[in-house]
Amino acid sequence: MTNTALWKRREKALGPTYTHFYDQPINIVKGEGVWLYDEKGNKYLDCYNNVVSVGHCNPRVVKALSDQAAILNTHTRYLHENVVALAEKLSSKFPEKLDTCIFVCTGTEANDLALQMSKAITGNEGVIVSDAAYHGNSMIMGAMDQRREDFGGANWLETFEPPNTYRNPEGTAESFADAAQAAITRLEDNGMGLAATMLDLSFDSNGILIAPDGYASLVVKKTHAAGGLVICDEVQAGYCRLGDHWWGFEKYGIMPDIVTLGKPMGAGHPVAAVVTTREIASKFAQIDSYFNTFGGNPVSAAVAKAVIDEIDDRELLKNVTDVGAYLKEGLDKIADKYDFVGSIQGSGLFWGLDLVKDATTKEPMSDSQLSQITTMIKDEGVLMGSTGRFDNILKIRPPLVFSKENADQALAAIEKVFSTL
Amino acid sequence: MTNTALWKRREKALGPTYTHFYDQPINIVKGEGVWLYDEKGNKYLDCYNNVVSVGHCNPRVVKALSDQAAILNTHTRYLHENVVALAEKLSSKFPEKLDTCIFVCTGTEANDLALQMSKAITGNEGVIVSDAAYHGNSMIMGAMDQRREDFGGANWLETFEPPNTYRNPEGTAESFADAAQAAITRLEDNGMGLAATMLDLSFDSNGILIAPDGYASLVVKKTHAAGGLVICDEVQAGYCRLGDHWWGFEKYGIMPDIVTLGKPMGAGHPVAAVVTTREIASKFAQIDSYFNTFGGNPVSAAVAKAVIDEIDDRELLKNVTDVGAYLKEGLDKIADKYDFVGSIQGSGLFWGLDLVKDATTKEPMSDSQLSQITTMIKDEGVLMGSTGRFDNILKIRPPLVFSKENADQALAAIEKVFSTL
Numbered sequence: 001m002t003n004t005a006l007w008k009r010r011e012k013a014l015g016p017t018y019t020h021f022y023d024q025p026i027n028i029v030k031g032e033g034v035w036l037y038d039e040k041g042n043k044y045l046d047c048y049n050n051v052v053s054v055g056h057c058n059p060r061v062v063k064a065l066s067d068q069a070a071i072l073n074t075h076t077r078y079l080h081e082n083v084v085a086l087a088e089k090l091s092s093k094f095p096e097k098l099d100t101c102i103f104v105c106t107g108t109e110a111n112d113l114a115l116q117m118s119k120a121i122t123g124n125e126g127v128i129v130s131d132a133a134y135h136g137n138s139m140i141m142g143a144m145d146q147r148r149e150d151f152g153g154a155n156w157l158e159t160f161e162p163p164n165t166y167r168n169p170e171g172t173a174e175s176f177a178d179a180a181q182a183a184i185t186r187l188e189d190n191g192m193g194l195a196a197t198m199l200d201l202s203f204d205s206n207g208i209l210i211a212p213d214g215y216a217s218l219v220v221k222k223t224h225a226a227g228g229l230v231i232c233d234e235v236q237a238g239y240c241r242l243g244d245h246w247w248g249f250e251k252y253g254i255m256p257d258i259v260t261l262g263k264p265m266g267a268g269h270p271v272a273a274v275v276t277t278r279e280i281a282s283k284f285a286q287i288d289s290y291f292n293t294f295g296g297n298p299v300s301a302a303v304a305k306a307v308i309d310e311i312d313d314r315e316l317l318k319n320v321t322d323v324g325a326y327l328k329e330g331l332d333k334i335a336d337k338y339d340f341v342g343s344i345q346g347s348g349l350f351w352g353l354d355l356v357k358d359a360t361t362k363e364p365m366s367d368s369q370l371s372q373i374t375t376m377i378k379d380e381g382v383l384m385g386s387t388g389r390f391d392n393i394l395k396i397r398p399p400l401v402f403s404k405e406n407a408d409q410a411l412a413a414i415e416k417v418f419s420t421l
Numbered sequence: 422m423t424n425t426a427l428w429k430r431r432e433k434a435l436g437p438t439y440t441h442f443y444d445q446p447i448n449i450v451k452g453e454g455v456w457l458y459d460e461k462g463n464k465y466l467d468c469y470n471n472v473v474s475v476g477h478c479n480p481r482v483v484k485a486l487s488d489q490a491a492i493l494n495t496h497t498r499y500l501h502e503n504v505v506a507l508a509e510k511l512s513s514k515f516p517e518k519l520d521t522c523i524f525v526c527t528g529t530e531a532n533d534l535a536l537q538m539s540k541a542i543t544g545n546e547g548v549i550v551s552d553a554a555y556h557g558n559s560m561i562m563g564a565m566d567q568r569r570e571d572f573g574g575a576n577w578l579e580t581f582e583p584p585n586t587y588r589n590p591e592g593t594a595e596s597f598a599d600a601a602q603a604a605i606t607r608l609e610d611n612g613m614g615l616a617a618t619m620l621d622l623s624f625d626s627n628g629i630l631i632a633p634d635g636y637a638s639l640v641v642k643k644t645h646a647a648g649g650l651v652i653c654d655e656v657q658a659g660y661c662r663l664g665d666h667w668w669g670f671e672k673y674g675i676m677p678d679i680v681t682l683g684k685p686m687g688a689g690h691p692v693a694a695v696v697t698t699r700e701i702a703s704k705f706a707q708i709d710s711y712f713n714t715f716g717g718n719p720v721s722a723a724v725a726k727a728v729i730d731e732i733d734d735r736e737l738l739k740n741v742t743d744v745g746a747y748l749k750e751g752l753d754k755i756a757d758k759y760d761f762v763g764s765i766q767g768s769g770l771f772w773g774l775d776l777v778k779d780a781t782t783k784e785p786m787s788d789s790q791l792s793q794i795t796t797m798i799k800d801e802g803v804l805m806g807s808t809g810r811f812d813n814i815l816k817i818r819p820p821l822v823f824s825k826e827n828a829d830q831a832l833a834a835i836e837k838v839f840s841t842l
Contacts, residue, residue: 006502014504014508017710021498025498026500030493051714069478070478071451072452079428079446080449083431084435087431088430102439137712140561263714268715270715281438284438289440291558293684297689
């Protein structure tokens with residue numbers, strides 16, 4: 001089967017909403033650790049996929065999945081040790097107050113449920129999210145996605161400028177937080193009130209940003225003053241991604257009311273979670289009910305627990321911190337060399353290079369040029385992506401098992417491609 | 422670990438929205454075929470769990486899951502054979518027109534996406550569902566769930582009386598369809614218009630009903646006349662559940678615009694789908710985009726394909742039809758014997774016994790009495806559930822691999838418990 005033939009069959013059988021990376025999509029047939037292999041045996045260093053954070057086909061995770069699937073897979077309306085053990089293990093990674101878990105299947109489901117909880121508890125309807133945010137694909141979460149054609153109609157939704165210190169160099173913690181306050185005020189003025197502020201503290205879809213010190217605390221304060229809850233969407237920032245801490249909110253020293261987890265939680269297996277305080281979970285339970293058929297089933301729970309154990313036993317948080325710092329050094333050198341690298345922002349093993357046509361005007365490179373760049377990097381055997389409001393950010397987000405040697409290879413590929421531009 | 426200790430740990434670690442079957446929840450530790458086992462080795466005949474339709478821990482499904490998980494798990498932004506092979510296999514089970522698949526993780530996600538598609542394509546906002554319907558737990562789908570405290574506020578939602586020929590014996594195909602038309606008219610009158618009619622043709626949450634001949638066609642006609650789309654939610658009715666046909670809509674000889682699949686599709690693995698026409702999928706793609714990280718990944722696709730292969734190779738559709746007819750004979754005999762069995766409705770391996778306090782007034786038995794009955798049946802080593810508007814329907818919905826011998830055991834347990842009431 002040639003790729004072209006497979007591609008044609010795919011176009012016929014799947015909906016046209018399916019898109020693919022690279023103009024000539026690659027056919028990935030095998031994964032191992034940080035490596036992906038195509039059907040011809042070509043080997044790619046994965047610097048894109050955060051879902052498999054503990055490495056492709058991690059043996060411990062595969063074993064946990066296979067062993068439990070052969071014994072039992074049901075749901076949480078019977079007792080089972082696994083979901084309890086997972087909840088206990090997961091809670092132990094959070095501040096004591098965040099002690100209550102609800103399991104779902106996807107980050108979308110987690111965010112959607114977190115919002116249902118926020119609305120039920122606060123009695124308010126409104127939500128604020130950063131401009132160009134992405135929090136999922138359900139009807140409600142999708143409404144927050146400005147890339148969608150029909151964005152902008154919802155009277156319960158207001159957006160605010162994210163804390164981009166490269167594109168808004170005059171911005172301070174206070175001025176950026178004021179933008180969030182203005183969004184809250186618009187919701188109060190139109191009678192919706194604030195149910196929740198959704199925060200992805202990696203600011204992935206905003207281009208991967210580091211907020212000024214004190215910004216996140218100010219947003220939390222303003223949210224609470226308006227009677228809203230703070231939902232930290234840790235689908236991107238969590239699970240050690242940013243280094244030094246397990247969670248993005250710890251990096252910023254804030255205490256969210258609700259945390260949502262997704263992608264890396266099951267290393268590809270669809271498992272996700274809402275983690276919150278007992279008080280919030282209890283209030284919600286008094287008002288509403290929730291059951292998720294697959295959420296927290298014995299297999300999903302075994303997988304999610306194996307992922308945490310793997311991160312702990314292999315000390316992957318330390319690895320992210322160390323290799324992340326090493327990677328940043330290399331990226332800084334590249335940035336110094338090429339004017340079109342306007343800014344490098346990120347943390348741990350999550351970096352964004354804001355690529356520009358002109359260093360003075362900061363006009364973003366076109367998305368088609370980014371697409372050329374990621375393709376050229378792919379042709380060097382390294383997989384990276386793009387993100388941001390203008391899709392001009394080169395996105396580097398490898399599995400957490402990434403080594404310094406891997407970083408060298410990634411940096412060499414960037415360097416080689418950048419040198420030809 | 423005693424059950425009490427596990428239960429206490431569970432209450433501490435999980436949200437209080439978690440509920441369980443039976444006042445003294447059972448701790449299920451192992452599954453095999455139609456059997457579940459608790460921690461003491463007690464064996465239960467499973468007459469409840471439709472998710473594992475090909476049997477608990479089906480060896481072919483477990484092998485497909487384990488083998489693929491050890492090789493690769495990514496997403497649909499690279500090419501992969503599995504998702505294409507699954508889409509082709511799945512489409513082959515549908516009328517030719519329904520040839521386009523979009524994969525997601527849960528029935529909720531499938532229904533939520535189907536509704537997004539319907540709204541985008543029709544330009545209308547309104548939805549009609551049967552009274553007491555259940556179509557999922559996202560914010561939008563949950564709004565359709567009348568069991569929820571805050572039900573009734575949505576101006577885009579209207580409900581209609583389901584075609585219950587036991588409780589409305591005067592009802593005809595026409596009069597029941599007129600109730601759907603009245604709901605459509607209310608949406609037209611309030612300016613919402615009709616985007617979609619959501620139909621679960623097993624009428625599970627309505628108590629498991631068989632609609633009069635011609636009813637479904639009339640609802641389709643009225644829906645289309647109002648400019649809406651027909652979404653058949655086959656999470657319950659599909660995958661051979663009702664016997665004779667793969668899908669509930671075939672039983673009624675109608676052609677839906679969109680079909681949604683869920684629970685049994687992955688035998689417990691979170692995989693679900695939207696199946697629709699190329700025309701609808703294309704129109705949607707022109708208006709909007711959709712991507713689901715886990716949906717249709719190589720592992721989920723391998724599992725979902727193995728489930729279809731298992732149904733085919735073991736001729737489970739024929740089994741459902743045959744054993745279903747056998748089971749019905751036995752249930753009819755029980756109904757003849759006990760006045761409190763008001764009605765038996767269902768098809769294939771999905772049956773509901775409408776239990777009443779009084780055969781003349783048809784006053785439903787209380788939900789607490791149903792809970793007692795299912796507990797007593799459980800104590801006989803057989804697992805059944807309850808459903809319906811008043812939760813007074815004894816629900817029998819075993820895996821599709823159910824045998825006549827299993828049916829005998831289930832019938833004996835019902836008989837034994839009923840004889841004591």
